Amino acid sequence: MASRPRTLYEKIWDAHVVETRDDGTALVYIDRHLVHEVTSPQAFEALRIAGRPVRRPELTLAVPDHNLPTTPRLDSRGHPLPIADPESAAQLAALEVNAPAFGIRYIPATAKEQGIVHVVGPEQGFSLPGTTIVCGDSHTACHGGLGALAFGIGTSEVEHVLATQTLLLQQSKPMEVRVEGDLGPGVSAKDLILHIIGTIGAAGGSGYVIEYRGAVFARMSVEERLTVCNMSIEAGARAGLIAPDDTTFAYLKGRPMAPQGAEWDAAVAYWRSLHTDEGAVFAKSVVIDAAAVEPSVTWGTSPEDVVAIGGRVPFPEDFADESKRVAAQKSLDYMGLTPGTPMTEVPIENVFIGSCTNSRIEDLRAAAAILNGRRKADNVRWAIVVPGSGLVKAQAEDEGLDKVFIDAGFEWREPGCSACLGMNPDKVPAGERCASTSNRNFVGRQGPGARTHLVSPAMAAAAAVTGRLADVRTLV
Amino acid sequence: MEPLTRVEGRAIPLGLKNVDTDIIIPAKWLKTISREGLGQGAFEALRAEPGNVIDDPAYAGANILIAGDNFGCGSSREHAAWALGDMGIRVVIAPSFSDIFSGNAVKNGMLPVVLPQGAVDRLLEVAREGLAISVDLEQQTVTTPYQDRFTFTLDPFRRDCLLGGLDEVGLTMARGEAIGGFEASRTAAQPWLMRGTAA
Ligand code: SF4
Secondary structure (H helix, E strand, C coil), X not given: CCCCCCCHHHXXXXXXXXXXXXXXXXXXXXXXXXXXCCCCHHHHHHHHHHCCCCCCHHHEEECCCCCCCCCCCECCCCCECCCCCHHHHHHHHHHHHXXXXXXXXXXXXXXXXXXXXXXXXXXXXXXCCCCEEEECXXXXXXXXXXXXXXXXXXXXXXXXXXXXXXXXXXXXEEEEEEEECCCCCXXXXXXXXXXXXXXXXXXXXXXXXXXXXXXXXXXXXXXXXXHHHHHHHHHCCCEEECCCCHXXXXXXXXXXXXXXXXXXXXXXXXXXXXXXXXXXXXXXXXXXXXXXXXXXXXXXXXXXXXXXXXXECCCHHHCCCHHHHHXXXXXXXXXXXXXXXXXXXXXXXXXXXXXXXXXXXXXXXXXXXXXXXXXXXXXXXXXXXXXXXXXXXXXXXXXXXXXXXXXXXXXXXXXXXHHHCCXXXXXXCCCCEEEECCCCCCCCCCCCCCEEEECXXXXXXXXXXXXXXXXXXXXX | CCCCCEEEECEEECCCXXXXXXXXXXXXXXXXXXXXXXXXXXXXXXXXXCCCCCCCHHHCCCCEEECCCCEXXXXXXXXXXXXXXXXXXXXXXXXXXXXXXXXXXXXXXXXXXXXXXHHHHHHHHHHHCCCCEEEECCCCEEECCCCCEEECCCCHHHHHHHHHCCCHHHHHHCXXXXXXXXXXXXXXXXXXXXXXXXX
């Protein structure tokens, strides 16, 4: 009997259901689990108290990233430098002890493979198409760029996965975001996902897993796909997916934890079956015209507050619904913006290039291409590049990108989450603006009182050079 | 975990939409390695505003929080649920919740109640009068002293866990044999999937 046509999401889901309960909740097998220092200590603590082991230690990979300082980690003699903040130091020490104590592979802060969990997973070939991937960080959806079903979990679920290698889940509904046509010159994957979130809203994907479909995605590199899927959560979706293809396989081949030899061939044969069948039904479908996407920026404190760079700060009265008007007014007050101001007249004092959304080698190349031979404007007080991993950093240095950044007045840092969430010392001062390649513009996200404008790496570079939010297309 | 059957008490009429987890508990409070004491940091920025609703003595001792759409959106931090629990909150009522937050809430013995905006607006009015609201998980109802009665649904598994104060990890570990069977067939058919860091 031919099975009913299924979406990519349904195929991956079906392949992981251990058992379904009467109430419809499924026990779902988890193939890959990434662990970092912030959301894991209480999970390990609970296991220890209950005397429970980790069921499959080889399916979990631990790496510190969230509150690790991005200043040099070794002194001139190669010894690790101490971490000044005692609470951060305690959390980092807890992971360093917990991982080996439970038999989990741990990448230390000083290893060249260290980096942001969502950069390290794909880079090491730990994240693979068709797998279920979880991590105690909501941007886990990132790995969907490889065609994996990846989503963020809370600490109790971290504990649940460690102890049972499964999660109890309700199936989400499949949603399609179909992008038709081509992106214009100077328009990046980040601009596209910002535009999508601006269109469907911060809760537009709530209850769904989004599959991004259309030739635009097939043409994208894996790095760009990771950027798109990364921000699915900002549209409220549980996860985001792009079907794996030859680009994906070429990216993964030869990576340290990817299958090899005959197993590689078997894996690729399986991965080729991972696409939405002709005739499969999506519960919700949104069509986006790629030609309408422009370099985009956020003006407010929700990632749905998106406007094209040629646009203006909106008037609260422009919004149809009352609660959105109130929210817009609050956002404008917080952001210190006057309605009607052209976005290109908004001055910028800080620039952050980094985060799991945009810290891979292509991101750094895109920013460096704009900065080459230029310097940051005088009113830009602080400009910082934080590569996504030690391997990205090394690659960038091989290509001489570090020099371009440094000559342009940027600081060149060690890998980590950094100013994406401002847990380590990298924070944006209160009342100042930051053109940031990260994924969240929430109140206080980059530091108390910090004002975040989300942009692509090239747009962040353009803001650094002009000292204002700027249309990168005027600089190429 | 403490079972939850019926909660009656004052409710904080927060009412805001899109209350993200950074608002509930800012990042600087995430550096703890324990689950306790986070109530101090809950809604820190909001509480810095004079006359804010969280610290209003009219709602002192509240064990219910009423909010707008998309409560708990943003980061997956379970600290948000711990912080609310540490403040004494056992029930959050809103028109919708982020998936991650509602899962985290239930795992920590906290009930997320989804009601239509109209019902939430009415409950906000009642709460602002400082009157007690009553939430009954067995009946799946929310009632007020004015005889308002709203019914809600919750997935039966979550309901059972809350009613019985059950430990989900222990429940799943009891399914170890089924999980082992799944792993064995995986290892036979697609061994590369099971290698992970050992590849
Ligand atoms: S860079 Fe930001 S979003 Fe990404 S894992 Fe780190 S904190 Fe989370």
